[in-house]
Amino acid sequence: MHERESQPSHGSTDAGQPLDQPHPDEVAASMRGGFQPTSPFPHTYEAPSPRSDGRREVTTGPVPGDPAIGRWQHRLEDGRVQCDLCPRGCKLRDGQRGFCFVRSNHNGVIMLDTYGRSSGFALDPVEKKPLNHWHPGTAILSFGTAGCNSGCRFCQNWDISRSRIWDTYAVDAQPDDIVYAVKGCGASSVAFTYNDSIVFAEYAIDTAHACRDHGIGTVAVTAGYMSACARPEFYRYMDAANIDLKGFTEDFYWHDTGTHLADVLATIDYAVNGTDTWVELTTLLIPGHNDDDRTLHAECAWLREHCGRDVPLHFSAFHPDYRMRDVPPTPKERLLHARRIALQEGLRYVYTGNVSDRDGGTTYCPSCGARLIERDWYDITGYRLTADGTCPDCGAIIPGVWDEHPGTFGGMHVPVDIRRYTGR
Numbered sequence: 001m002h003e004r005e006s007q008p009s010h011g012s013t014d015a016g017q018p019l020d021q022p023h024p025d026e027v028a029a030s031m032r033g034g035f036q037p038t039s040p041f042p043h044t045y046e047a048p049s050p051r052s053d054g055r056r057e058v059t060t061g062p063v064p065g066d067p068a069i070g071r072w073q074h075r076l077e078d079g080r081v082q083c084d085l086c087p088r089g090c091k092l093r094d095g096q097r098g099f100c101f102v103r104s105n106h107n108g109v110i111m112l113d114t115y116g117r118s119s120g121f122a123l124d125p126v127e128k129k130p131l132n133h134w135h136p137g138t139a140i141l142s143f144g145t146a147g148c149n150s151g152c153r154f155c156q157n158w159d160i161s162r163s164r165i166w167d168t169y170a171v172d173a174q175p176d177d178i179v180y181a182v183k184g185c186g187a188s189s190v191a192f193t194y195n196d197s198i199v200f201a202e203y204a205i206d207t208a209h210a211c212r213d214h215g216i217g218t219v220a221v222t223a224g225y226m227s228a229c230a231r232p233e234f235y236r237y238m239d240a241a242n243i244d245l246k247g248f249t250e251d252f253y254w255h256d257t258g259t260h261l262a263d264v265l266a267t268i269d270y271a272v273n274g275t276d277t278w279v280e281l282t283t284l285l286i287p288g289h290n291d292d293d294r295t296l297h298a299e300c301a302w303l304r305e306h307c308g309r310d311v312p313l314h315f316s317a318f319h320p321d322y323r324m325r326d327v328p329p330t331p332k333e334r335l336l337h338a339r340r341i342a343l344q345e346g347l348r349y350v351y352t353g354n355v356s357d358r359d360g361g362t363t364y365c366p367s368c369g370a371r372l373i374e375r376d377w378y379d380i381t382g383y384r385l386t387a388d389g390t391c392p393d394c395g396a397i398i399p400g401v402w403d404e405h406p407g408t409f410g411g412m413h414v415p416v417d418i419r420r421y422t423g424r
């Protein structure tokens with residue numbers, strides 16, 4: 001993805017960890033200097049028994065009506081509670097955390113422990129999400145939390161997503177606070193990003209609802225690993241989304257992300273065809289893992305057949321990180337080659353990211369070939385779209401959400417102290 005935005009300032013674990021312990025795999029990985037799995041991550045995790053000494057970080061149950069109560073859960077016959085937010089279906093006893101580390105069983109109720117607790121805020125260009133067909137050039141207030149329900153070995157934001165000390169660095173920000181911050185800092189929209197927005201779905205939904213009441217746009221950045229029962233409420237309040245399609249083989253998904261391709265494809269299909277959300281997709285090309293021609297042709301053909309030709313696709317360069325530091329960066333030519341394959345397969349809007357590529361950053365008219373939006377990284381250097389989003393040369397409609405004039409925010413990344421707008 002366009003270098004999945006580095007956090008303003010501040011990491012895979014299994015479900016069922018006692019609340020005050022790191023997972024043994026994390027400890028072992030740090031001792032041996034890397035992660036070399038011998039088996040895939042579990043799909044539905046059976047939590048181990050709680051600590052024998054009975055210690056718990058949480059000893060009181062939730063207050064009725066608390067917005068942090070997980071909205072997708074059910075109790076099992078053996079007394080455990082199953083989280084239904086994502087396909088993992090973590091089954092938790094009292095005092096245990098799920099795979100994501102930020103959902104835990106508090107006296108028989110699964111809670112989102114990061115509700116109202118952000119890992120930081122920043123103003124970013126909307127193109128960094130990346131979104132090239134949604135209010136181009138505008139500033140978007142971006143924030144995330146700790147935790148992730150994927151186990152990507154190549155995570156670029158692992159210090160946030162895999163963090164085990166999230167509460168130490170968390171910033172208190174309730175949904176209404178974020179509305180005030182958007183208005184005060186000059187943004188026109190808010191992005192749930194940095195870690196996967198699905199993990200903090202309740203927090204994101206409530207914030208999106210508050211933003212919508214004030215005419216503020218909302219964007220979800222996600223890997224799409226979400227249960228069918230949670231999709232409708234989540235996407236109902238998202239004006240736009242960038243969804244990662246990390247590869248196109250089950251083997252890659254299973255071994256390198258700990259998730260399943262079919263679940264992600266189902267989310268993409270739903271978001272594109274079953275909602276009013278504007279959707280763009282991103283594939284991070286990792287040399288030797290997901291970038292062979294056969295896989296790229298299959299991915300683009302599936303997108304054409306199931307999502308149509310007009311959903312923008314971003315191919316982004318990989319940089320060694322986290323548990324894939326031994327894999328080389330993606331050569332620029334490989335990105336250009338992938339883009340050519342996508343165009344050959346009939347996709348109309350294909351972009352490159354994380355490299356300097358003026359051609360791969362340009363929006364072309366698919367009818368007459370005119371250059372409509374020219375970009376230099378995140379800066380818009382040319383803009384010829386009409387106010388109603390049509391090509392001035394041939395009148396072709398360019399799918400997207402357009403303004404009469406593009407924004408001028410450029411490629412800045414500006415940390416935001418939300419306390420300035422909340423009085424805290």
